[in-house]
Amino acid sequence: MQKYPLLLIVLSTTLNATPIPTQDRFSVIQEIKDGCLKSQINAPENGDVPLAVIHQYCDCTSENAANSLTAEDVDAMNSGNPSPGAQKIAQAYAYCR
Known part of the structure; x- marks a missing residue:
């Protein structure tokens, strides 16, 4: 079974992502950071x-x-759809613990 099409989809999605x-x-x-400080304090x-x-x-x-x-x-996120951005922020919280 060949798995390359899925790999190409993942790479295509990643490559098409625009940096901030x-x-x-x-x-x-x-x-x-402001949201983090408020919630953590x-x-x-x-x-x-x-x-x-x-x-x-928070840094x-x-x-x-x-x-x-x-x-x-x-x-x-600015349009009211927090996912997957919220998931990435949650991962950052977990990483920094």
Whole structure:
């Protein structure tokens, strides 16, 4: 059984993904970081976590998310369709833990 057509579909999808434009990247990172900070600072389980550690975690999360998000993901999220962008952000949260 030949598996090449599926590989070509995956590669085609990956190759057609548009990186976030440089001029938008800072805004995307900042928006993710702001949301992260708000949720992490307000989380009761983080009451003993130093603010500097929360900032490091949110820096890691926002940078990693921006590295994996595409322009298409951002457009979809801005249009009210969070998937798959939300999944990539969740993966960044998990990676940075």
